[in-house]
Amino acid sequence: MPNWSSAEIKQRLNERTGSRVTPTEYDALISTGLVGELLSSGGASRADDLLDDLEDDLLEIRRRQPAEEEPRIRTDSMEIRAMRTIQRVEASRQPEVQRFRAEVLKGRLLKRAGIEPWIRDVKEREEGSTMYLRIRIRPGAARTRWNGRSGWKAHLGALPDDSAVGMTHEFLAYPRPGTWQPGRVAVRDDGDTGRLKEIARILISSYGWLESEAVGFILSGKAPEPESGRVRAKPALLGGAYARVALDVDARLGPSDVKAVYSKARSELLQGRKPEPRHRPVGEKACRLAVFRAEHPTESLGSLRGMWNSGFPKWRYTRQKEFNRAVRSAYSAITGQPWRER
Numbered sequence: 048m049p050n051w052s053s054a055e056i057k058q059r060l061n062e063r064t065g066s067r068v069t070p071t072e073y074d075a076l077i078s079t080g081l082v083g084e085l086l087s088s089g090g091a092s093r094a095d096d097l098l099d100d101l102e103d104d105l106l107e108i109r110r111r112q113p114a115e116e117e118p119r120i121r122t123d124s125m126e127i128r129a130m131r132t133i134q135r136v137e138a139s140r141q142p143e144v145q146r147f148r149a150e151v152l153k154g155r156l157l158k159r160a161g162i163e164p165w166i167r168d169v170k171e172r173e174e175g176s177t178m179y180l181r182i183r184i185r186p187g188a189a190r191t192r193w194n195g196r197s198g199w200k201a202h203l204g205a206l207p208d209d210s211a212v213g214m215t216h217e218f219l220a221y222p223r224p225g226t227w228q229p230g231r232v233a234v235r236d237d238g239d240t241g242r243l244k245e246i247a248r249i250l251i252s253s254y255g256w257l258e259s260e261a262v263g264f265i266l267s268g269k270a271p272e273p274e275s276g277r278v279r280a281k282p283a284l285l286g287g288a289y290a291r292v293a294l295d296v297d298a299r300l301g302p303s304d305v306k307a308v309y310s311k312a313r314s315e316l317l318q319g320r321k322p323e324p325r326h327r328p329v330g331e332k333a334c335r336l337a338v339f340r341a342e343h344p345t346e347s348l349g350s351l352r353g354m355w356n357s358g359f360p361k362w363r364y365t366r367q368k369e370f371n372r373a374v375r376s377a378y379s380a381i382t383g384q385p386w387r388e389r
Contacts, residue, residue, distance in 0.1 A: 051086050051094065056101070063102050075216050075233070076101055104181070104213040124299065128273045134254045135270035143246045144265055151239055156268045160224050165266065166232055169239050176233035177241065181213045219244045222263040229259035276300060278312045332362050333377035340374050340386060348374065 057068045068076075076082050081104065085097040138144060148154065157165055170176075219240050220229040234240045247261035256264070260271040276296030292312045296305055336355070343351055352370045356363045364370035378386040 053082070053086070056082060056085060056098075059098055060102060060105055063098070064105060068105065072105060075218070076104055081213060100213050104215055124273065126299065127297065131270055131273045135264070138250055138254065138264060138270070139268070141246075141249060143249060147242060147246055147265060151242070152266070157266045159222065159263065159267050159269060162221055162263060162266050163223055163230060166219075166221050166230070166240075170232050173235045173238040173240060175235060176216055177236040178214045178216060180211060181215065182210045183212050184210070217241075217244065219247075219262065220257070220259040221266075222259045229257075276308070278308055329377070329380050333373075333380060335359065335362075336374055337377040337381040340378050 053073070057073065060068050073082075081097055081101050085094060085101070148156065216233040217236070218231045219234050220231050223230045232240060234244050243262060243265060244258075246265055247258050250256055250261040250264065251258060254261075256271055264270050276294060278295075279291075279293045292309060294305065294309060294312075296308070300308075339355060339358075340351070343354065346354065348371050349367060351374070352364055352367060355370070364373065375386050
């Protein structure tokens with residue numbers, strides 16, 4: 048491909064990683080310089096190398112970020128409300144939380160609506176964010192040893208010029224008014240955003256909060272609403288058969304409540320698809336037919352019918368149109384995507 052565009056780069060990364068690149072993630076990739084190099088790249092072999100590096104950087108960005116795209120399942124349970132109150136009281140006593148509020152906020156908590164403007168002001172004062180260099184170390188180029196309380200230390204020898212393979216940031220998630228989707232900013236590790244992220248990590252490990260909820264609590268004093276679980280609906284790039292709904296629920300939530308939560312999440316995930324897909328068991332014949340088509344992608348449907356009839360005489364097709372329709376229907380039912388001729 049001689050000329051690349053941002054849309055084509057995003058699409059390639061979508062296909063490689065199985066989920067869509069968010070604007071924040073793409074901005075982080077731009078900062079590595081690899082996107083600009085790929086946009087100006089005319090060589091196919093070099094383009095493939097750059098895509099490999101971009102994929103690695105994207106996965107590293109996602110690894111550093113806790114999943115936030117999962118609304119909580121709110122509850123009126125008295126037990127869970129009591130637990131949330133206890134968490135709020137205990138979290139307020141954390142020395143790190145108290146010091147941050149005293150030293151950075153000057154003892155004045157923010158209103159929830161003021162969190163995003165405060166974050167923006169902080170970022171403007173910080174004048175940039177910390178970048179992390181990723182280097183390729185081949186066997187024998189480094190030695191590691193245990194250095195007591197400081198942990199493992201790496202001792203690098205002379206590295207070749209091509210050792211640097213990318214740069215990345217850490218990001219801080221924070222709550223935004225009117226939406227459960229968090230905002231994100233790149234972190235400066237020696238600034239207030241870096242300090243805020245470190246304290247948020249303590250609260251996340253202690254109470255299982257999302258990072259945006261922990262940040263919101265530190266800045267405003269408002270703990271997350273009582274919840275009995277969380278739900279994450281992941282759209283599929285290839286179609287409904289690959290879509291996923293993940294539930295993480297409190298064991299005290301009853302079966303009927305779990306069913307209601309799943310039904311709502313599924314409906315939202317598949318909204319706009321008419322009629323709404325329902326799971327219908329697919330028979331052995333259709334399963335074998337879909338696999339057969341996938342195993343012979345370059346065969347014409349005419350020759351494929353002859354091969355099928357020879358291999359599966361008990362499911363023989365005498366009419367070509369009927370076979371064509373059955374192949375497409377079977378493939379779509381199994382994979383959730385239409386068959387595209389290769």
